[in-house]
Amino acid sequence: MGKREKTKAENRQSILDAARIVFAELGYGETTVRDIIRRTGLASGTFYNYFKSKEEVFQALMDASALRMRPRIRAERIRAGTFEQFVSGTFKAYFDYLAQDEAMHRVMRRNSGSIRVRMDTPEVVAGFDEMRQDIERAISQGVLPNVDPDYLTASFVGIAFEVGDRMLARLPFDPAEAAEFSTKLFLGGVTALPLVAQGK
């Protein structure tokens, strides 16, 4: 790598770093491109050598985040011998990822005023799409009964998102607990759920 490319890569990275911090501080809506470049020390024009817009940095950020998540989830799926292991592994991988990447997740929840906001980027969505293909494959292979794969994936995603969100409201984060709950519910419904200890 020549010196030229190194600086290029460094600049790109410092923009991404600055963006992550600023998005976390101000939320997506309130952040301006100027806020980001100001933080890098680079000139305003330089930003446009690397990204076309605020949205593009944001997506790059999200994608980088999702990029860290997808291989883990995929690995879990591959390792899984049974459908239960597949479900449980996927939930666990997602909640683990969430717990580690909490700051990024908070960005997606950040808002100004009293309106709660949540954002999903294509890469995140793609991660779940991949799972949907797995589910469809499972159905066609007879591993799963012939249920509605679209709704099933949607349900999985919905549970993951919302339970994940609640998990981040509890300290310390307990991804294992969240994964156990989600898996039990997803596989066996309410009646299969783990009981809460009395004292809790």
Add this chain to the structure above:
Amino acid sequence: MGKREKTKAENRQSILDAARIVFAELGYGETTVRDIIRRTGLASGTFYNYFKSKEEVFQALMDASALRMRPRIRAERIRAGTFEQFVSGTFKAYFDYLAQDEAMHRVMRRNSGSIRVRMDTPEVVAGFDEMRQDIERAISQGVLPNVDPDYLTASFVGIAFEVGDRMLARLPFDPAEAAEFSTKLFLGGVTALPLVAQGK
């Protein structure tokens, strides 16, 4: 009602109507106050006789929507004799409402650029809180086993949101189908799900 008051009410309504359309077209983030007033044909200053900001119209819109939804869902819950009826009735009421109030729901899901967004206003949040209290009551009354009510509500909401979202992608809308799927999954898990007809 004098002519003055009538026009006032009409103006307020036409701002709300315009806002609904524009939010649905552009998404919340990209919508400006000017976009809204432009659509009404009213003068720009008139907007500020009725709302202080974009957020305020948005909340009024959401709250009005939530206001239409909550009583229906509550009515379902009250009517329910069993937990199954409670769950099924709530899902059904929500999906019915969604089918009717589709435009409003699209606003909440609107993606600006390629970022998916979901928004909750206080009134919407309150709607789900109410359900959560029902679930907690059900647990304390022994109708439901002693499970984690927070995660359970989250799961319910997650399924409702995501399945509802998918439902709106299918024409014609079939709230009954969506409710049946969701209820079965929520109560009995994957294994309890209805099978899809072969030809489908």
Add this chain to the structure above:
Amino acid sequence: MGKREKTKAENRQSILDAARIVFAELGYGETTVRDIIRRTGLASGTFYNYFKSKEEVFQALMDASALRMRPRIRAERIRAGTFEQFVSGTFKAYFDYLAQDEAMHRVMRRNSGSIRVRMDTPEVVAGFDEMRQDIERAISQGVLPNVDPDYLTASFVGIAFEVGDRMLARLPFDPAEAAEFSTKLFLGGVTALPLVAQGK
């Protein structure tokens, strides 16, 4: 006076009263017509039945103020037997008026930011013009030597304004002292000035 006219006079007066208060609070520049009418309890449109603009109320206010001043100053002049009495009486009348009408004067000095502002209205200017005519008459009658009446009036006014301004910075106001100083300076120059007591 019929009831109609009474209300009319009352409304006009209450606008003037409100204006005086608001101008004193916010200064001329920062005051809006809305601020004034809001204070009266009248409807915004009603303002325009009485005044054409903010400036017009302000002038009415100033004129009312000057109207209180001019007769006093004129009375002093008429009473005066000598030029010294004329000068001394005029200064005294002006400083007395200033001390009493302090609030109004503060309005004229009020500003936003760090820029000091002083305002004179036509009626105030007219008050000093009248004096100028007196001076010219005094010259043509031989009471005063044949000096430049324009510069002389200007000097008189300048001393009155600036010394008056400083006087309002001292508590308690001492118009007699200010008048003595101004008169001595005007008539006899620096060397004629009263000495300050040692202890002072």
Add this chain to the structure above:
Amino acid sequence: MGKREKTKAENRQSILDAARIVFAELGYGETTVRDIIRRTGLASGTFYNYFKSKEEVFQALMDASALRMRPRIRAERIRAGTFEQFVSGTFKAYFDYLAQDEAMHRVMRRNSGSIRVRMDTPEVVAGFDEMRQDIERAISQGVLPNVDPDYLTASFVGIAFEVGDRMLARLPFDPAEAAEFSTKLFLGGVTALPLVAQGK
């Protein structure tokens, strides 16, 4: 100086020039930032690269003006051997400055509508404060009798302002005449004033 810096300096100057003209035309109160930039031919946003607000340009203008004035006046004071020379030199320096910097002075006197306004910025105020200190020093050194220095400075300033104002109404400007009049009045009062030539 590179081309970039040159244009920067030019732009700053052209904003100041435009501001001076517009302030003189409309008066401070009626001038808007947009009036100024419209006059420069620059883009609206460019204004904000140089000044934060209307007030800031105004102050820069006044300060530049006062900056030109103060050294001259100070030089006169230093040169002065007697109190009379001090007074005469200061008046002369001020009126000379006024005659040259007429446009700036008109800004300070500009009447918006029929309201006459005078403005002092911190730098201007500092200029007069300096003189006041000189006067106090003169008193403590016995050059001046022990008179009220505050009122004396105020009188000096008042005469300078008002006579200067009248001077600008006469063409051609005659600073020497104004200075002679003011000095005589200030030092010896009315009786010391120069007589006006018969034919005048």
Add this chain to the structure above:
DNA sequence: AATGAATGAGCGTTCATTCAT
């Protein structure tokens, strides 16, 4: 005569983006 909602010009300001250096 009083009302007060509607009007719309215009304000200050921001900001993504361009482009000469």
Add this chain to the structure above:
DNA sequence: AATGAATGAACGCTCATTCAT
């Protein structure tokens, strides 16, 4: 490739004024 000043469209918002009631 980096810079950063210039650009100008567009924003949120205010406010004097009008005019139907």
